[in-house]
Amino acid sequence: xxxxxxxxxxxxxxxxxxxxxxxxxxxxxxxxxxxxxxxxxxxxxxxxxxxxxxxxxxxxxxxxxxxxxxxxxxxxxxxxxxxxxxxxxxxxxxxxxxxxxxxxxxxxxxxxxxxxxxxxxxxxxxxxxxxxxxxxxxxxxxxxxxxxxxxxxxxxxxxxxxxxxxxxxxxxxxxxxxxxxxxxxxxxxxxxxxxxxxxxxxxxxxxxxxxxxxxxxxxxxxxxxxxxxxxxxxxxxxxxxxxxxxxxxxxxxxxxxxxxxxxxxxxxxxxxxxxxxxxxxxxxxxxxxxxxxxxxxxxxxxxxxxxxxxxxxxxxxxxxxxxxxxxxxxxxxxxxxxxxxxxxxxxxxxxxxxxxxxxxxxxxxxxxxxxxxxxxxxxxxxxxxxxxxxxxxxxxxxxxxxxxxxxxxxxxxxxxxxxxxxxxxxxxxxxxxxxxxxxxxxxxxxxxxxxxxxxxxxxxxxxxxxxxxxxxxxxxxxxxxxxxxxxxxxxxxxxxxxxxxxxxxx
Ligand SMILES: NC(=O)C1=CN([C@@H]2O[C@H](COP(=O)(O)OP(=O)(O)OC[C@H]3O[C@@H](n4cnc5c(N)ncnc54)[C@H](OP(=O)(O)O)[C@@H]3O)[C@@H](O)[C@H]2O)[C@@H](O)CC1
Ligand SMILES: Nc1ncnc2c1ncn2[C@@H]1O[C@H](COP(=O)(O)OP(=O)(O)O)[C@@H](O)[C@H]1O
Ligand SMILES: [K+]
Numbered sequence: 001x002x003x004x005x006x007x008x009x010x011x012x013x014x015x016x017x018x019x020x021x022x023x024x025x026x027x028x029x030x031x032x033x034x035x036x037x038x039x040x041x042x043x044x045x046x047x048x049x050x051x052x053x054x055x056x057x058x059x060x061x062x063x064x065x066x067x068x069x070x071x072x073x074x075x076x077x078x079x080x081x082x083x084x085x086x087x088x089x090x091x092x093x094x095x096x097x098x099x100x101x102x103x104x105x106x107x108x109x110x111x112x113x114x115x116x117x118x119x120x121x122x123x124x125x126x127x128x129x130x131x132x133x134x135x136x137x138x139x140x141x142x143x144x145x146x147x148x149x150x151x152x153x154x155x156x157x158x159x160x161x162x163x164x165x166x167x168x169x170x171x172x173x174x175x176x177x178x179x180x181x182x183x184x185x186x187x188x189x190x191x192x193x194x195x196x197x198x199x200x201x202x203x204x205x206x207x208x209x210x211x212x213x214x215x216x217x218x219x220x221x222x223x224x225x226x227x228x229x230x231x232x233x234x235x236x237x238x239x240x241x242x243x244x245x246x247x248x249x250x251x252x253x254x255x256x257x258x259x260x261x262x263x264x265x266x267x268x269x270x271x272x273x274x275x276x277x278x279x280x281x282x283x284x285x286x287x288x289x290x291x292x293x294x295x296x297x298x299x300x301x302x303x304x305x306x307x308x309x310x311x312x313x314x315x316x317x318x319x320x321x322x323x324x325x326x327x328x329x330x331x332x333x334x335x336x337x338x339x340x341x342x343x344x345x346x347x348x349x350x351x352x353x354x355x356x357x358x359x360x361x362x363x364x365x366x367x368x369x370x371x372x373x374x375x376x377x378x379x380x381x382x383x384x385x386x387x388x389x390x391x392x393x394x395x396x397x398x399x400x401x402x403x404x405x406x407x408x409x410x411x412x413x414x415x416x417x418x419x420x421x422x423x424x425x426x427x428x429x430x431x432x433x434x435x436x437x438x439x440x441x442x443x444x445x446x447x448x449x450x451x452x453x454x455x456x457x458x459x460x461x462x463x464x465x466x467x468x469x470x471x472x473x474x475x476x477x478x479x480x481x482x483x484x485x486x487x488x489x490x491x492x493x494x495x496x497x498x499x500x501x502x503x504x505x506x
């Protein structure tokens with residue numbers, strides 16, 4: 001499992017470790033890791049042209065010490081000063097190693113092979129300052145590989161927000177622990193490939209991180225597996241209330257997901273029974289209302305529902321309920337808060353904005369804050385869909401899960417319906433709302449990657465999702481082809497098998 005910690009926790013851990021180590025030891029560890037990563041990105045260090053963008057703080061210090069190490073290996077290293085101050089000991093080390101301060105930043109940038117962004121790290125506030133903006137643009141336009149130190153300068157480490165301009169890096173070398181902004185959009189997009197350098201603070205970080213990103217082995221442990229004595233009822237029955245005369249396809253897609261999510265049976269309730277049966281004869285169909293349809297272990301309500309009644313009925317039940325799409329528009333917040341059984345809300349940014357009384361752009365700019373706030377306000381688990389899918393628990397101390405497997409190819413009509421069916425099925429099979437949401441999003445993203453690329457998923461460690469391959473970042477959609485929601489559903493068993501194969505002893 002990958003974890004991310006807030007700046008205050010990273011600083012506290014660093015301070016505790018620094019008190020036990022000689023002065024400067026941590027920065028030397030960070031710089032050595034950074035220099036090693038830079039060397040890996042350059043075909044040859046000797047003769048390479050490296051430019052350091054150096055801000056006022058220790059982030060600039062890291063860049064200067066790493067630059068000194070590269071200069072000692074024969075690189076031509078120039079420092080561009082962008083702060084009011086500079087890390088003096090770092091600058092001395094660079095000059096002693098043969099590096100220099102650039103008189104003409106644009107001249108050295110035009111010839112650079114590698115640019116090291118040491119403007120700000122965890123001490124940065126707001127976007128880049130105006131004087132840094134043209135320099136950063138010149139770095140990007142030079143075609144050099146851009147490596148961010150700890151974080152791309154200008155992004156918010158704790159929230160993933162980007163206010164104004166920020167560095168767009170090909171790779172980010174981060175120290176001690178991932179920061180939330182490296183895993184959550186929009187900042188994640190600026191970070192490129194990630195590499196974590198161990199500087200020895202791991203055991204000094206708090207027990208609960210801010211974020212968790214599951215990997216294959218974590219998901220494998222959570223997958224429901226039928227026991228020898230299982231029957232379809234013991235595996236769980238999921239009830240799907242979806243579709244309408246206007247949108248029968250949403251019912252078919254939600255059932256397509258539900259049939260592949262581990263429940264023993266899928267009960268469809270609504271007016272699109274014929275369309276569902278035509279595609280999936282194994283479905284149990286009932287015209288409704290849900291209260292008369294028979295016992296289920298979890299309900300999914302909402303995809304393509306239009307204004308069909310049933311939300312209040314389902315929310316009044318004593319089993320876990322997943323509410324999506326039109327269901328989110330029709331729900332009574334007080335009824336959600338009053339439920340003794342778990343509720344999982346699965347909005348996209350627009351639906352989340354409506355639930356919060358704000359606008360979509362606001363949610364997209366601050367996804368992590370938005371998902372936590374929604375979970376708190378509604379007393380429900382919330383899965384916020386989109387470019388980075390997040391799952392928040394209603395209890396504030398519980399880490400938010402961030403899904404690493406998503407791909408922009410998923411932005412296709414109906415793929416959310418597949419996700420709600422799949423996730424509801426996991427709920428019916430007995431997973432908690434938080435686990436069902438994170439496992440559902442993981443399998444859904446993996447299936448989409450397989451469908452878009454003709455088989456390639458992500459590696460068991462999640463490389464391919466947060467890659468560090470010694471080269472440039474693998475962009476999310478590279479090498480893929482358009483896919484349909486149905487293809488995502490059909491690729492789910494393959495994704496499930498990939499993940500299950502990573503279980504210990506599998
Ligand atoms: N602690 C440790 O043990 C270790 C820390 N390590 C490293 O230290 C980094 C943290 O260093 P830090 O605390 O010095 O902060 P940092 O990110 O360099 O920026 C601070 C200064 O930047 C300025 N500034 C602010 N906003 C700005 C903006 N928008 N645009 C431009 N400038 C802006 C502002 O100064 P001002 O210019 O206002 O005087 C502020 O004081 C951390 O990320 C990691 O790389 C590693 O070596 C491992 C060990
Ligand atoms: N840019 C993106 N990157 C990754 N995943 C995305 C992106 N945009 C949308 N998705 C995913 O695609 C699905 C779309 O669901 P939703 O918005 O409900 O659409 P629909 O209602 O058409 O099914 C969600 O799983 C969401 O997380
Ligand atoms: K930086």
